[in-house]
Amino acid sequence: MPIEPVSFTDVSIGGLEYSPVAEALAGLRANEARYFSNKYKHTFSVAPAAEAPEALAWVEEILQSEREIVPTSPALEVSINDVDGIFWVHVFYESGLAVNVLWTREDSGKRAVGFKLSAGMEVPPELSAFKFARQKSKLAGEIRGSYFVIKGEHPLP
Template sequence: MSVSFTDVSTEGLESSPVADALAGLRANEARYFKNKYDHDFTVVPAAEAPQTLAWVEEILRTERELVIDSPALEMSISEVDGIFWVYVFYESGLGLNALWTREEAGKRAVGFKLSDGMEVPQELSAFKFARQKSKLAGTIRGSYFVIKGEHPLPEEA
């Protein structure tokens, strides 16, 4: 499904207790990709990309001993300007992105964004979150870490 940032929809996110805010966060990401890369942001149900979800989970586990407790609802998988991007939107309202530049010396990181109205998940309590305002998503709290290890890209990439 292509994500619109002009007509924000909760489709696919209805089970989230902060569905409206999570939809705004998803639309905010869609706007970023359209404005920066002229790329249409699309999502699929997380169940349709098990290898890519497992890749993200492996990075979290090996890099920071993290396991996200909330179910993954949707994912966006794309490659733009030599960067492999994965977004995972969780039922709790968490939005996670993993970016992996294919070039050896490129950027590799995982970012976390908390939807307006959600508490910081216990598993992310060690992170400090900066705040930013968004017309689409209200107040977004974000944090990240740099990926240091090697993590072969999933076959779905």
């Protein structure tokens, strides 16, 4: 699958053009790239969602089985990262929603789903039960985020 590194110094909407909040979503994606670069010295890369069907299905199965959440927007891109014993999958949706699953490989480790909403998008109906904290970002403007802890077992893709 063609994997494209995400720049946090030259923010581009490439791959996200179909989103009505493409610039804010690109900023959110760049914000994730900066986090991985600063914390893990890791290059955050993305691929078209159609080219990562197993990872996308894994994320959406966790959403469905843990909280009965079914995203109503098409997935545009997927990022798969395996750093410091943590398997991460990020999915960027056309609506401006970014979902990430953090899965620590150790049995006693952290396992959670995070949601981030791009500036300019409404809270999707499927996430209306969540409270969102606000965070300022130079790259993404205001990011609204929430999460939940994964309770079940979900074999890695």
